[in-house]
Amino acid sequence: MxxxxxxxxxxxxxxxxxxxxxxxxxxxxxxxxxxxxxxxxxxxxxxxxxxxxxxxxxxxxxxxxxHQPWLLLVFLVLMILMAGRFNRKRGAGIPHAYWIGVGSIGLAATVTLTWMLFSGLVFWRGESLVPIGGMIIGNAMNAVSLALNRLRSEIDQREDMLLAMLALGAGRRQAMRSLYGIVVRSSLIPTIDSLKSVGMIHIPGITAGMILAGMAPLAAVSMQLVVMLMLTASVTLSVSTAVLLAAPYALTFSQRTEG
CATH class of the missing domain: 1.10.287 (Helix Hairpins)
Incomplete structure (x- = not known):
């Protein structure tokens, strides 16, 4: 083996x-x-x-x-800044899409990695911190891109209703509140489906890699479970944050296109 x-x-x-x-x-x-x-x-x-x-x-x-801890932090920050560029592309039409992506991904990565460091699941070494951080940032980036894209689509479809609510005196966040759940749920579909099907339909990359490297299957799947739960939590946090931050700006853009 x-x-x-x-x-x-x-x-x-x-x-x-x-x-x-x-x-x-x-x-x-x-x-x-x-x-x-x-x-x-x-x-x-x-x-x-x-x-x-x-x-x-x-x-x-x-x-x-x-072996310089500050270099690890710089590297992770650069990854987050690069991820924001993809979010800006997918969220085209939503003002501040870049910084919304950077902020939401940065928050999710910070919270998740801090918890994992304190719990001893990762260590302050490049071989441990960077791969896990990269997975968190990459998955959060994809989910935030889906969220921004879906948010823009929902506003386009419901623009008349949203503008009517604004005309009746509703605030921007109040008008957009009905879209929060729709956008977040749709953006989490790939993540939740992966969590549901793991071990039954597909063998994820970490499990396969560890088994190929000679680790016992039970230890490999245990680590995979920890990683998938970690990714699900960080993706949910990043998507929820991105939608809350982006919603009022996206609605402002919609109003400008009306005239």
Missing amino acids: HNAAPDIFRTFSPWALTGVLGLLGSAWALSAWQKLGVGKDLLWSAARATVQLGIMGFVLGWLFRQ
Whole structure:
């Protein structure tokens, strides 16, 4: 069991990478044939991921050798600031979408990592803090993007009702309150569905990685459970915060487009 990971990675070769690229090429061909419009995004995303992961490998290797706690904090902050850029794109049309994303993700990451540090689930080392922090930030970023996108869509669909409530004297937050639950629930669907199906439909990445590295399956799934509960809590916190912050600004944008 403990030799599983070396055996697997010893068989990795350029031919394996070529095969994976071939699979991606078949997806691109299907998109081009059916005119789905995602082929360009597939190729660009794959190329970008290759470059980014290569750079990340060198950066993490350097970071882990420094043993400087403040560098870990700087690295996590930079990740949060970069995540805000994706939120700004998905939340186009909502004023301050970038800072709303940064603030909500930063809050969720701070609360979750602080609790995990105090509870002893992670340690103040790069090998422990950065991967867990990256998972929290990445999952929160995706959920906040969904939330901002859904919020904008709901306002577009219900604009007449919301403007009527404002005309009758309701405040912006009061008018938007009916949308909070709808947006938060829809944004949490992927996270909650993953939590429901884990272990029954799919084996998550952490479990698979630890088993491949030689860890006992029971210990691997125990760690996976902790991580998934942690991610669910942090995603819920980030989405709820983002919706509360964004709602009145999004409604202001809607009013401006009316005239």
